[in-house]
Amino acid sequence: MTLQFLKKLIIMTLLANLLAGCATPKQAPIATVPQVDLAKFMGDWYVIAAIPTAIETESYNAIESYQLDADGTIATTFTFNKGSLDGKIKTYQPRGFVVKDTGNARWGMQFIWPIKAEYLIAHLDAEYTQTIIARNARDYVWIMARSAQIGDEEYAKLVQKVADMGYDTAKLRKVPHKPQ
Secondary structure (H helix, E strand, C coil), rough: HHHHHHHHHHHHHHHHHHHHHHHHHCCCCCCCCCCCCCCHCCEEEEEEEECCHHHHCCEEEEEEEEEECCCEEEEEEEEEEEECCCCCCCCCCCCEECCCCCCCCEEEEECCEEEEEEEEEEEEECCCHHHHHHCCCCCCEEECCCCCCCCCCHHHHHHHHHHCCCCHHHHEEEECCCCC
């Protein structure tokens, strides 16, 4: 996928979301967690399930990695195998920008300048082992964990949290991972 195609895809997605937002009734904004310790949040997060963006509909072994840079931005690396557990490795490197006075729970995620996609840390357990990243548009969501596998009961609880946020959980796709 070329950078030019990716830019067009993102712009088309944003325009579609803008138009959809005009036609759908407003839901209450998604609440974020009160405070995120960025140093603890950094590192690898396995994507357990998602309502995926166009680039990740065929993702396997998906991992989102974060590194806090000296300027306060977040260097992000999103990698996955496309199409199968052993498919071609895809890598994207957006940059996260923490929104001031949000307890570090709201970011702008920039794939291409100048557009920053909304990134809301809507759930984060006390041990920093499970998180849900959401958007007020309720178009995309990510359930992530520090390990590639979580128990069925834990997964069901996280899916329920996603449903409680107003998402259509029938659109969730579990992301397959190689056994560890």
